[in-house]
């Protein structure tokens with residue numbers, strides 16, 4: 001992609017820009033997998049959920065997967081007849097069951113208490129599943145690991161056995177199982193291992209499953225060999241005659257998203273050149289939350305011009321990191337953060353009353369379409 005598109009003067013900054021071609025390239029891989037294996041790909045809308053973006057993704061997937069009532073409402077608004085809505089969360093509220101069941105086709109429960117509250121109602125209207133915790137950790141950072149010690153995510157086999165011995169679960173009405181136990185992995189052998197462990201552990205309960213949902217947590221970039229994924233899907237279909245869902249989020253939106261900022265001030269501070277941007281770390285909250293340095297377009301270790309890029313809020317720690325460039329930065333220059341399409345826009349906040357970025361879709365790599373612009377009303381309506 002030509003980076004000149006990010007320098008056009010009518011692009012309002014700060015701006016999230018989603019490259020449609022980048023999204024479609026990943027979705028083509030999912031379509032290819034679907035053609036090879038007859039799996040049913042979903043998009044996990046928690047990673048990025050602007051309506052214009054959902055419209056781009058919708059034609060390539062069987063449905064959306066959601067983690068709350070509001071996400072399910074949004075999915076129902078966007079999806080076509082025949083596409084399905086799937087939900088799982090540790091956070092079902094008792095006063096939301098009726099609405100959730102009305103909207104969702106597949107409801108996955110996370111605990112035996114949830115089962116007691118809702119299984120009967122779900123069975124009347126939707127397909128009921130349970131989330132299992134495979135107790136296989138592949139993620140070093142516990143904050144991202146669904147199988148961390150004392151996890152709240154999914155039933156372990158010990159919990160299943162305890163519930164079973166008290167006859168708390170009715171296996172006749174459990175139509176599906178859901179697993180999700182990875183994060184940004186390209187190693188699909190880990191998924192294969194998890195599925196094998198879960199299916200072998202389930203055999204003692206003799207379930208009559210119609211589907212399995214493999215969750216998300218894996219990337220679909222060039223580093224990823226999808227063979228173990230395709231083999232696992234085939235194995236599940238052949239051995240257990242189940243429909244197989246797969247629900248990536250970040251794989252679809254992460255690499256296709258950019259944050260474009262404009263330099264609004266330059267400060268020299270104890271021999272460091274500080275570049276103040278019209279954005280803030282609160283527009284890339286995961287950068288601050290997890291303390292990592294985002295990738296910046298055209299920055300290179302060998303560059304002669306060294307800068308510290310900082311955000312414009314009052315927080316002294318509102319900074320992106322130290323970068324070097326071949327060209328000098330001036331007030332009015334653009335700085336482009338890459339790979340920020342997932343979990344940023346959905347978590348951004350308006351601390352200091354700083355406006356949220358606009359959102360654009362970059363169509364055919366040359367046509368920037370404004371899909372959301374924020375203003376004082378966006379700020380006021382949150383108060």
Ligand SMILES: Cc1ncc(COP(=O)(O)O)c(C=O)c1O
Nearest residue numbers: 044180215216217218248249250
């Ligand atoms: C149950 C479930 N499915 C899918 C996803 C999407 O994961 P990712 O965006 O890493 O693909 C998540 C993310 O937290 C999840 O919790």
